[in-house]
Amino acid sequence: MNNLVYLEAIIKESLRLHPVLPLSVPHESIQDCVVGGFNIPKGTRLIADECAPVIHALHEMRLTLASLIQQFELQTPSNEPVDMSESFGITVSKQMPLEVLLAPRLTRDMYGLGP
Template identity: 30%
Template sequence: MNGDDRFKGRNHINDFLTKLIETKESAEGEEDKLTNINIKALLQDMFIAGTDTVSVAIEWILTELIRHPKILARAQQEIDSIVGYNRLISESDLSKFSFLHSIVKESFRLHPPAPLSVPRMAIEDCVIDGFLIPKGATVLVNIWAIGRDPVCWPDDPSEFKPDRFGPSAPHENVDVKGNDFELIPFGVGRRICAGMNLGLRMVHLVTVTLVHSFDWTLADGDTVDMEESTGITMRKRRPLMAKAIPRLAPEVYI
């Protein structure tokens, strides 16, 4: 579009794809030049990283809420008191749901979408808990194990308890943005997830919308399966099958 006379004078948004195309066109040497294949691969990585992890996180949250109907009812009560039954959630509402935020944190603690961090390399010899990590070693941080460590989480670390992040609780001020090493679902430091803010916003928005709009029960004859699959992302081994029962005014869904 930038090179087409028909589009001259229009305002253009400099998004990621635009910048990649500009880089491709301005490269001086063949070794520095991006190809369409390179650009496609980068965009594919963005979409996969931004959708798979979000869907995994939301599925685990819904699974835990179905397992704990009292927690689900508390979350719905909080949302109803703020939003009511006659409209859907808007993005501006997200900061008001403190208990829902605790639920998301607790699910990230127990079920991090990426159980192992992205690979890192030790830049010098170091000793951690008596073990030598030699310079040049590839390091994978076990985020799953940290979230269940009884030293970091002495109060029933294997149990789903959102109130551990509630007011006056020991972990009230713990966040998931790399500031507290006992809860690092997005990693930490310079290699922290680049899409963290977008991912958090999407997980909160989709989760609160689903919790507010529907009552959730298991499909007939089904049971909650908490077995985890193995891979880069930690999906449920058997996908959640649940019934969504509308709970808002009928016109809201139109």
């Protein structure tokens, strides 16, 4: 998993563009401080995502997405590019649902399903 840097980037960018839940309310630093190695000057407005299970969720997403990509061929039903138009609200979501066709990469016996 440590070598899958592009997969990690895809997951993080997807979550940045389309967070599962809205982030917390804005805060303002009352003094200079360091957060995650970044210098934050006094008076800076901060929006922190304090979701504790995020580490576990990211790990599960990595495993699931890596398994999907490894085990299946993915394509859209129309074989056209995916419509990435968005609708805005509390969170940003896709206007059109994503439809994907999955085809196993391996033969049935490789999955233990027999001939």
